[in-house]
Amino acid sequence: MGGAIRRQEVGPVPALLLIGAGALIGFTMLAVAIGRGEGVGLTQLPAAKALARLDFQAEDQADGSIALRDAGDRHIVAWIRPGEDGFLRGTLRGLAQARQRDGLGREPPFSLTRYDDGRLDLSDEATGRHVPLEAFGSTNAQAFARLLPEQGGPAAEAR
Numbered sequence: 001m002g003g004a005i006r007r008q009e010v011g012p013v014p015a016l017l018l019i020g021a022g023a024l025i026g027f028t029m030l031a032v033a034i035g036r037g038e039g040v041g042l043t044q045l046p047a048a049k050a051l052a053r054l055d056f057q058a059e060d061q062a063d064g065s066i067a068l069r070d071a072g073d074r075h076i077v078a079w080i081r082p083g084e085d086g087f088l089r090g091t092l093r094g095l096a097q098a099r100q101r102d103g104l105g106r107e108p109p110f111s112l113t114r115y116d117d118g119r120l121d122l123s124d125e126a127t128g129r130h131v132p133l134e135a136f137g138s139t140n141a142q143a144f145a146r147l148l149p150e151q152g153g154p155a156a157e158a159r
Contacts, residue, residue, distance in 0.1 A: 071109035
């Protein structure tokens with residue numbers, strides 16, 4: 001009969017232990033509330049200034065290419081040929097599919113913005129989606145950066 005397990009009774013939890021645990025939880029919650037309210041440990045960066053912005057529409061062509069048109073004057077900013085610019089093509093396709101899922105049309109333009117802190121952001125105001133392009137590496141970000149006017153020139157100011 002060697003397999004029987006004996007059950008050992010545990011006495012009541014001491015009141016002092018419960019009071020101590022409650023005090024620790026209360027102190028922790030108070031410290032978090034004060035820290036958040038006073039901004040302790042938070043770092044806020046100044047708002048970045050937009051250096052260049054391009055509002056454009058992507059139009060699929062019959063041959064599989066994509067025409068990127070400036071939303072303002074409708075001139076072609078770039079042609080994306082079939083089999084080229086995979087990151088650019090895939091990113092735009094993902095944004096277009098999100099619009100389709102939300103039941104939105106193709107008319108609202110996408111916005112590509114270069115900021116003075118080096119960030120490059122692709123956004124779709126129709127869906128509220130933003131793609132921080134530098135997160136995908138400099139080579140992939142450069143695929144979009146080439147669409148913007150050069151930094152420092154008169155055309156580089158945000159519109």
